[in-house]
Amino acid sequence: MFFLLRKFVNQEEERRLRAKRKRIKRLKLGLLFVCFVILTVVTQVGGIVLLLAYFTYRIFFRDYNRWSLPLIFTVYYTIVSVFVIPQVAPFFGRMQVEDNEAVKAHSFFYKISNRNYVTIDYHETIQSIATDFHAKYPGIQLVYTDANFPFIDGFPLLPHRYHTDGKKIDFDFIYENEEAQLSNLKPTFSGYGFFESPFEGEKNQINFCLNTGYKQYEFTKYVTLGILHPYLTFSEEANKYLIELMDAHDGVETIFIEPHLHERLGIESDKIIYHGCGTVRHDDHIHLESI
Ligand SMILES: [Zn+2]
Numbered sequence: 001m002f003f004l005l006r007k008f009v010n011q012e013e014e015r016r017l018r019a020k021r022k023r024i025k026r027l028k029l030g031l032l033f034v035c036f037v038i039l040t041v042v043t044q045v046g047g048i049v050l051l052l053a054y055f056t057y058r059i060f061f062r063d064y065n066r067w068s069l070p071l072i073f074t075v076y077y078t079i080v081s082v083f084v085i086p087q088v089a090p091f092f093g094r095m096q097v098e099d100n101e102a103v104k105a106h107s108f109f110y111k112i113s114n115r116n117y118v119t120i121d122y123h124e125t126i127q128s129i130a131t132d133f134h135a136k137y138p139g140i141q142l143v144y145t146d147a148n149f150p151f152i153d154g155f156p157l158l159p160h161r162y163h164t165d166g167k168k169i170d171f172d173f174i175y176e177n178e179e180a181q182l183s184n185l186k187p188t189f190s191g192y193g194f195f196e197s198p199f200e201g202e203k204n205q206i207n208f209c210l211n212t213g214y215k216q217y218e219f220t221k222y223v224t225l226g227i228l229h230p231y232l233t234f235s236e237e238a239n240k241y242l243i244e245l246m247d248a249h250d251g252v253e254t255i256f257i258e259p260h261l262h263e264r265l266g267i268e269s270d271k272i273i274y275h276g277c278g279t280v281r282h283d284d285h286i287h288l289e290s291i
Helices: 002-043 046-060 068-092 108-112 120-136 205-211 215-222 236-248 259-265
Strands: 094-096 103-105 117-119 142-144 168-172 252-256 285-290
Touching (some): 002 046, 046 068, 068 094, 094 120, 103 120, 117 120, 120 142, 120 236, 120 285, 236 285
Parallel strands (some): 103 142
Antiparallel strands (some): 142 168, 252 285
């Protein structure tokens, strides 16, 4: 009787353990799937790299501790993003924006997440505009945020609507510091969300869009990731010169800035068009499109 009871208790315990192990496995696979989606959305290739890291972990490192998988992923991802993609992307018609004395990424994030790829022709256009700008304002660089991913036309670079074909890039505005000197510093951590709002009496497209139901129009105010230099002020002269350079370049097709800035800077250009209420306000950055 005692043995039967003990056997029953053991079986029950084993069944409970098996169910628990199944639940944990399902949870881990769910977490893996969520990470796969997030990494794909943010970096394009990160999800695939995660799968490779996961299979490596399952085959060779299962018995090691729980940090093995993140570690393998980090090593794989760094190798792929830093060494492999920059070599492979040109075969697919895109290359990384090259940082130099005239142009640079807003932060390392835009480079390590592969969001800094453009077509080969567009790269020449960007460098040419940056070099001309730098010639007039030595020491001041064109600073870019999101461009495009390295592969596949039509692959979305969220949250942007149009950055899908290697022919789009966003630039920070040029700012002056407290001494009224041009600076390479930018107001926010992400590069987005610090608005040069309309003055009294200027056309206010922002209010129009918000009041007609386009609540996403000022969505970027939620993605500053911190305001680092709130004292910086928009340089009318330098931004006007920059947009005129963009307008004059044959490689540029379209420029998005908010209508009140277009008016304020007094630039005559067929390339500056209004992007519509369905996107986000463009008085925190310049969106530039290639032909
Ligand atoms: Zn853009």
